[in-house]
Amino acid sequence: MLRPFLTFLAASVAAPALAQVPAAPADQSTECLLRVNPAPASWIIDGHDPFSGSIPEGTFGVTFVNEGGADCRFVPVFELRQPPFGLSKDMGQPVEYRLLNLTDTTDATPRAGRSQRRATQREMVLKPRESRSLMYKLVAEPRQINSSGTFTQDVTLEAQDSQFRSLGGAPLVLGLTVLPSARISLAGSYTMSDGQAVVDLGELREGIAPTMLRLNVSSTGDYEIAVTSANSGQLRLGTSQWFVPYSVAIGGNALNLVGTRTVTGTPRAGLVRDSLPLQFIIGDVSNKRAGVYSDVLSVTITAR
Known part of the structure; x- marks a missing residue:
C-alpha cells in the first residue's frame, strides 16, 4: 500500500533565548508509582480430569514494579469483582478454591469478598525502580466439581497501603477447566488373564447365562458405551467353523453384536455414576460339537 508523505523544510532565525525551567524527568517523581503484572494474565488450571x-x-x-521516585509500602490483596465467592459456570453451584501466597506463606483467598489482612502480615517495601515477584498457588475443591467445562471468577489484584488505599492493581481471571471424562470398569464374577477379564458362561444353554456382572460407569455427563465382538456375535469353538450365536444386554438394552453397537446413558445434570447389569443371551445350541466356545468383546466408553 502506498502512503503519502509530506516533506517540510524548516528554517530558523536567530532570536533572543527565553529562560525556561526544565520539566522534572518522570523517573524523578516524588511519589510511589506501582505497576502490577500478573503472569499469565489469566490464572487457569487447565485440563483437570475429575476421576x-x-x-x-x-x-x-x-511482579510488582515501583516506577516512581518514592518507596512503595503495600500488601497484595485479592478482591472479588462480582460475588459470590467461587469458580462458577453458568448458573451452577460455584466451586470453592484456595489462593495461597507461596512466597510469604500466607492465605490470600478472598472468601469474604477480599483477602483477609492480618495484623502480623508484613508490608512489602519497594524502593524506586525496584521490583519483586510473588508466587501463588490456586487450588480448587475437587469434591465440588459436578460437570465438565470452564469455571471462572473475576478478581482484582491490588496493592493496598496501610490505609487500605490502592496504589495499583490489575484485573485477573481465576479459573478451572474440567475435561469431559468417562470411565468404565467390570464388577462381579470374572477372572483376569493377561490383562483381560475372562467370564465363564458355564454350560451353554439357550437363554440368559447365569453370570453376575455389572459395568460401573463414572462420567462428567452424558456418555456412550460401544461394544464390538471379534466374531460378530458368535461364540467360536477354537479355530473351527462351529459357532453358537449370542447377544448381550447392558442395563436392560439388548445389543445385536453384528458390527459395533452402542448404549447411551440417560441425560442428567452433574457427575454420573451408574452400575449397569451386563447379561449374555445365548442362542441355539442344538447339534453343536462339544468343547469350549469363546469370543472377545471390546467395551469402550466416551463422554459426550
Missing part, C-alpha cells in the same frame, strides 16, 4: 484422583491446582506469578 483421576488428582488435586486441581496450578502455580502462577505476579
Whole structure:
C-alpha cells in the first residue's frame, strides 16, 4: 500500500533565548508509582480430569514494579469483582478454591469478598525502580466439581497501603477447566488373564447365562458405551467353523453384536455414576460339537 508523505523544510532565525525551567524527568517523581503484572494474565488450571484422583491446582506469578521516585509500602490483596465467592459456570453451584501466597506463606483467598489482612502480615517495601515477584498457588475443591467445562471468577489484584488505599492493581481471571471424562470398569464374577477379564458362561444353554456382572460407569455427563465382538456375535469353538450365536444386554438394552453397537446413558445434570447389569443371551445350541466356545468383546466408553 502506498502512503503519502509530506516533506517540510524548516528554517530558523536567530532570536533572543527565553529562560525556561526544565520539566522534572518522570523517573524523578516524588511519589510511589506501582505497576502490577500478573503472569499469565489469566490464572487457569487447565485440563483437570475429575476421576483421576488428582488435586486441581496450578502455580502462577505476579511482579510488582515501583516506577516512581518514592518507596512503595503495600500488601497484595485479592478482591472479588462480582460475588459470590467461587469458580462458577453458568448458573451452577460455584466451586470453592484456595489462593495461597507461596512466597510469604500466607492465605490470600478472598472468601469474604477480599483477602483477609492480618495484623502480623508484613508490608512489602519497594524502593524506586525496584521490583519483586510473588508466587501463588490456586487450588480448587475437587469434591465440588459436578460437570465438565470452564469455571471462572473475576478478581482484582491490588496493592493496598496501610490505609487500605490502592496504589495499583490489575484485573485477573481465576479459573478451572474440567475435561469431559468417562470411565468404565467390570464388577462381579470374572477372572483376569493377561490383562483381560475372562467370564465363564458355564454350560451353554439357550437363554440368559447365569453370570453376575455389572459395568460401573463414572462420567462428567452424558456418555456412550460401544461394544464390538471379534466374531460378530458368535461364540467360536477354537479355530473351527462351529459357532453358537449370542447377544448381550447392558442395563436392560439388548445389543445385536453384528458390527459395533452402542448404549447411551440417560441425560442428567452433574457427575454420573451408574452400575449397569451386563447379561449374555445365548442362542441355539442344538447339534453343536462339544468343547469350549469363546469370543472377545471390546467395551469402550466416551463422554459426550
